Amino acid sequence: MKADEITWVKSPEFGVMDQIFLPAIFTGLVTTLTHMGSTLFGPKKDVVTQQFPEQRPHLPANYRGVHRLNRDDEGRVKCVACYMCSTACPAHCIDIVAAPSPWPDREKYPEVFVIDELRCIYCGMCEQACPVDAIELTTLYDLTGHSREEMIFNKEKLLSVFDKTVAMGTDPIRTTHGRLGVASEPASSGVTGSSSMQT
Amino acid sequence: MSLEFSLLITVALILAVLGCLNGGVAYLILVERKISAWVQDRVGPNRAFYGILQPICDGVKLLLKEEMIPKYVDKIFFMIAPAIALITAFMALAVVPFGPTSPSPILIDYRQNSPTYELAVWPSTKSEYDAVIDADRSRALEKKSVSFEEQIKVYNSRIQFVLAPHVDIGILFVFAIGSLGVYGVILGGWSSNNKYSLLGSLRSSAQLISYEIPLGLSVLGVVLVTGSLNLERIIQHQVDHGWNVLFQPLAMVLFATSIFAECNRLPFDLPESEQELVGGYHTEYSSMKFALFLFGEYTHMITTSFLMMTVFFGAWHLPFITDPNDFSIFGIALKFAVAAGKTIGFIIFYMLIRWTILRFRFDQLMHLAWKIMLPISLASFTVLVFIVHFKPIGQESIWLMCPVSLAILLASGFIGIRLSKPTAHATKSKVPYLGHGTGYSVQHDSKIRLESSSR
Numbered sequence: 001m002k003a004d005e006i007t008w009v010k011s012p013e014f015g016v017m018d019q020i021f022l023p024a025i026f027t028g029l030v031t032t033l034t035h036m037g038s039t040l041f042g043p044k045k046d047v048v049t050q051q052f053p054e055q056r057p058h059l060p061a062n063y064r065g066v067h068r069l070n071r072d073d074e075g076r077v078k079c080v081a082c083y084m085c086s087t088a089c090p091a092h093c094i095d096i097v098a099a100p101s102p103w104p105d106r107e108k109y110p111e112v113f114v115i116d117e118l119r120c121i122y123c124g125m126c127e128q129a130c131p132v133d134a135i136e137l138t139t140l141y142d143l144t145g146h147s148r149e150e151m152i153f154n155k156e157k158l159l160s161v162f163d164k165t166v167a168m169g170t171d172p173i174r175t176t177h178g179r180l181g182v183a184s185e186p187a188s189s190g191v192t193g194s195s196s197m198q199t
Numbered sequence: 200m201s202l203e204f205s206l207l208i209t210v211a212l213i214l215a216v217l218g219c220l221n222g223g224v225a226y227l228i229l230v231e232r233k234i235s236a237w238v239q240d241r242v243g244p245n246r247a248f249y250g251i252l253q254p255i256c257d258g259v260k261l262l263l264k265e266e267m268i269p270k271y272v273d274k275i276f277f278m279i280a281p282a283i284a285l286i287t288a289f290m291a292l293a294v295v296p297f298g299p300t301s302p303s304p305i306l307i308d309y310r311q312n313s314p315t316y317e318l319a320v321w322p323s324t325k326s327e328y329d330a331v332i333d334a335d336r337s338r339a340l341e342k343k344s345v346s347f348e349e350q351i352k353v354y355n356s357r358i359q360f361v362l363a364p365h366v367d368i369g370i371l372f373v374f375a376i377g378s379l380g381v382y383g384v385i386l387g388g389w390s391s392n393n394k395y396s397l398l399g400s401l402r403s404s405a406q407l408i409s410y411e412i413p414l415g416l417s418v419l420g421v422v423l424v425t426g427s428l429n430l431e432r433i434i435q436h437q438v439d440h441g442w443n444v445l446f447q448p449l450a451m452v453l454f455a456t457s458i459f460a461e462c463n464r465l466p467f468d469l470p471e472s473e474q475e476l477v478g479g480y481h482t483e484y485s486s487m488k489f490a491l492f493l494f495g496e497y498t499h500m501i502t503t504s505f506l507m508m509t510v511f512f513g514a515w516h517l518p519f520i521t522d523p524n525d526f527s528i529f530g531i532a533l534k535f536a537v538a539a540g541k542t543i544g545f546i547i548f549y550m551l552i553r554w555t556i557l558r559f560r561f562d563q564l565m566h567l568a569w570k571i572m573l574p575i576s577l578a579s580f581t582v583l584v585f586i587v588h589f590k591p592i593g594q595e596s597i598w599l600m601c602p603v604s605l606a607i608l609l610a611s612g613f614i615g616i617r618l619s620k621p622t623a624h625a626t627k628s629k630v631p632y633l634g635h636g637t638g639y640s641v642q643h644d645s646k647i648r649l650e651s652s653s654r
């Protein structure tokens with residue numbers, strides 16, 4: 001940055017009117033009252049409140065809600081049980097048991113994949129760590145359950161979250177953005193081939 | 200012949216006031232939430248019958264909620280702190296007029312030839328008293344005026360809408376009890392055995408004590424002009440001579456500011472400041488004890504609003520609308536409405552100010568009280584004393600206070616600017632001031648130097 005690009009802004013001088021506070025307070029009151037008036041009598045769209053249970057918010061695609069385990073084109077779980085996510089997880093809430101893969105295109109697959117959604121802090125580290133973009137955080141936010149056990153999501157449940165979000169058309173930003181991680185790109189680019197390339 | 204005291208009416212009034220207060224406080228919380236919402240472009244509470252039943256739901260919730268008393272608190276003080284907060288808030292309301300009142304008649308001693316003077320000491324013996332009354336009666340006959348006895352009779356026949364009528368230390372009582380309220384806060388914070396609560400309550404005690412001074416000084420002017428501490432007399436004086444706010448606008452501003460501080464309202468809510476202190480002195484309180492603190496606070500707000508309109512805005516008096524001599528049901532209702540309207544106006548003003556001004560830092564708070572408000576109130580009081588005593592432009596010289604107030608305010612502004620200008624030493628310093636946070640990687644080119652040296 002060049003010196004002449006810098007614009008120095010001086011803090012405004014304190015005048016008598018500011019020093020005696022009252023005119024400044026009056027100006028502030030006018031602002032306050034304007035807002036109050038526009039909420040009370042102005043157009044409805046100025047009001048920012050969303051009436052939650054009736055009115056569902058449209059969350060941005062990069063919202064970090066409940067996890068999902070992605071499926072590949074053949075509907076198999078995409079995860080290769082590399083343990084990257086559980087290593088990255090600061091809350092230690094991902095539990096994976098790897099098993100030899102029944103499919104020829106990869107060595108391992110997760111026999112058990114469990115996320116404790118109550119321990120999770122929804123930081124999104126797992127999403128970033130995954131080399132094949134198998135784990136993603138969706139925009140589902142209203143996560144409730146009747147017991148703690150219910151909130152421990154296993155592989156089937158995480159896959160069902162994938163099905164649900166795909167059906168709802170609320171894919172997370174990585175998927176909708178069209179550019180997933182290197183591992184998801186075609187094999188011709190020299191990286192580990194995805195299953196779709198082998199068939 | 201003396202002032203009568205009717206137990207029935209007093210009990211009825213106390214019950215009515217407490218009832219209205221309970222409902223009023225509950226709904227004030229709703230109003231506060233609604234106004235906050237509107238100012239912030241929100242809708243606010245609108246469940247439970249459009250929010251109208253919200254206070255009742257809140258009350259039921261607070262009553263039924265589990266009461267938690269942490270193990271490490273000082274149990275006795277922890278229990279009595281909310282009670283003190285509430286009791287003092289209620290007690291201060293005892294002398295504050297909330298409806299039409301008239302001051303009790305004054306017995307004047309006419310036994311002396313001249314000049315007449317108010318009876319300084321009530322006659323100690325029956326014969327002395329009779330002599331005073333006789334003198335008064337014969338003078339009334341002579342002048343065709345109303346004698347003291349008749350005035351008393353009229354006075355006794357009217358209901359005074361204040362819990363404790365003709366308390367001659369009226370306003371002093373309010374301040375005395377009001378400053379006792381700080382014990383609730385201090386005990387609450389201290390007994391909680393928690394550093395945030397303690398910090399909040401310590402700040403609170405310093406703040407309340409500091410703001411008592413400008414508060415008292417600003418009212419002193421009114422007391423001086425009226426010649427009485429009795430709130431009913433202060434009202435009567437305003438009915439006769441015009442509202443005090445017309446003569447002493449500066450005192451009114453100082454009074455309002457101090458009241459904000461006394462009530463822990465937002466620009467001065469350092470005892471609570473939930474962003475810094477979790478919740479201040481009531482962090483450890485739950486359920487109904489917490490509600491009692493809240494209650495005390497809002498009661499305080501109502502009391503001070505009443506006081507504000509009584510002392511500076513003529514209470515139930517509104518020119519051309521309320522007739523001071525109208526004691527029919529309709530007249531009383533009208534006066535009630537005027538008084539209530541003024542009070543509600545102040546409360547709404549409180550709530551709007553909350554979203555207008557930012558919270559002061561603690562040193563700024565002390566600075567404001569001791570270095571700004573105290574000198575201003577002292578100066579304006581001194582000028583008032585001179586004006587009242589010497590009457591430079593005759594009987595109406597009290598009007599002089601209006602321009603004087605403005606002059607004092609402006610002068611304080613100019614002095615403030617002079618004091619906040621950097622000193623000659625600071626401006627000549629070799630290191631140019633480049634704004635905050637530019638302590639490193641400073642580029643010394645001409646433009647920067649030009650800007651900074653112009654400071």
Ligand code: SF4
Pocket residue numbers: 085088089090091092093094115119120121122123124125126127
């Ligand atoms: S979002 Fe963060 S805390 Fe939750 S599972 Fe992923 S890495 Fe762990």
Ligand code: SF4
Pocket residue numbers: 078079080081082083084085086096129130131132133134135
């Ligand atoms: S990082 Fe991705 S591929 Fe590796 S175990 Fe986790 S979800 Fe599976």
